[in-house]
Amino acid sequence: MCVNVCGIRFSRASRIYHFDTGGLELRQGDWVIVKTEKGTSLGQVALPPFDMELEPSQLEGLRRVLRKAGRTDFDQLERCRQREKEAFAYCLERIEALGLSMKLVAAECFFDSSKYVFYFTAEGRVDFRELVKQLVARFPVRIEMRQIGVRHEAKMIGGLGTCGQELCCARFLTDFRPVSVRMAKTQNLSLNPTKISGVCGRLMCCLGYEHDIYEEFKRGLPKIGKRVKTAKGEGVVIKQNPLTETVLLQVDEETTLEVRREDVVDGLSGYWGFEDDDPDINDSLDDEDPFEGES
Known part of the structure; x- marks a missing residue:
């Protein structure tokens, strides 16, 4: 069954909930009165009306916009x-x-x-x-x-991040996704807690924004510790730079060489002791603080 619905938000950066427009002519930004689990509520149209195909079972839980908000409601x-x-x-x-x-x-x-x-x-x-x-x-x-939790506290209170922008959680994030130290490590960021933690004391949510891109770029680069051959000689990969698609090679005790991915002729077997022995940390920070006890 096709139903005309709109998306309604009840506070800034909150989730958007779908409601039957009830035949009302609504535009984005309009304030409306709806019935929710909390009773009668005032919300704002975040998504303008559109037609949606719904199953009969889905119609049972779809609530309807009662009316547009008036002066008495404000x-x-x-x-x-x-x-x-x-x-x-x-x-x-x-x-x-x-x-x-x-x-x-x-x-x-x-x-x-x-x-x-x-x-x-x-x-x-x-x-x-x-x-x-x-x-x-x-x-x-x-x-x-x-x-x-402390992240929800930051979302409710708001504030400014180290970037100078308003906190992402207060501005547009509708839910919190797990963030791990590995995300910072993948992006070659400092693992200093003060550098990668937000005002809530947890890892910054923005660490996850570009993580997938870095992972994709890194998949095409020789791994750290891998001995490779280039037109300029052989060396062991000691650093990856996904953005420039280059790797830094340790040629000998005093010489390093930066080469592009396409300049790597062959990956030789064997390691020279540059194994990446950092732990693979994937702990969610919803409840735990990975820096607790560290100086």
Whole structure:
């Protein structure tokens, strides 16, 4: 069945969700009111309407745009923002009073004010039952405490990266993909934690942007430690440069030679002790910090 749908985003850099337009004439950038699992919500059209073929089973979960947002809806949004500020300040005060080992990141008030969600980070589990009791007494709505990771914290707070640009996670990333030290190593980057870590303390997400390209370029280059023959002589590969498609050869104890990939005549068997003995690290950084304990 063909259905006219549009893509709706509820906050900056959040995921885009598809909704039935319900016959409304919508354009990208329009604000609309929709029904979600969180209740009535205000969202913005990120993808203009288009026709999509859906199976009957898929239609069951497809929600519909209720209407375009009006002035009263924006007034309600402003009231929600004020309630969030009040809830954040009160929760922060209670956390300090109760001596809880947790860091409050943000407070969210649902658009229909039916529920408050408090986002926090903590090194371990936190017994916040007394905190919830006090929050419910102060705000007579449903209360949820949601623990998040440090990368989600950076996404919610925002900031600037070492490149001077706004954080990718806050600007356009909709999810976090695993990042490993091997990605930095493949791109010949310094493995100094301060050089390749983001403001969240984890490896920078941008390490994965060009990793596949570097891997493709490197596949056509002789491996480090390989003894090769060129028109200018023989040598052992001690460094690869994927971008220029060249390798650096150790000809003898004092001489090095940089040659292009096409200048390598033959790859000879045997190694001269330049084996790449660094560990193959593929640990996901969603939960672990690979630099913990290092100076």
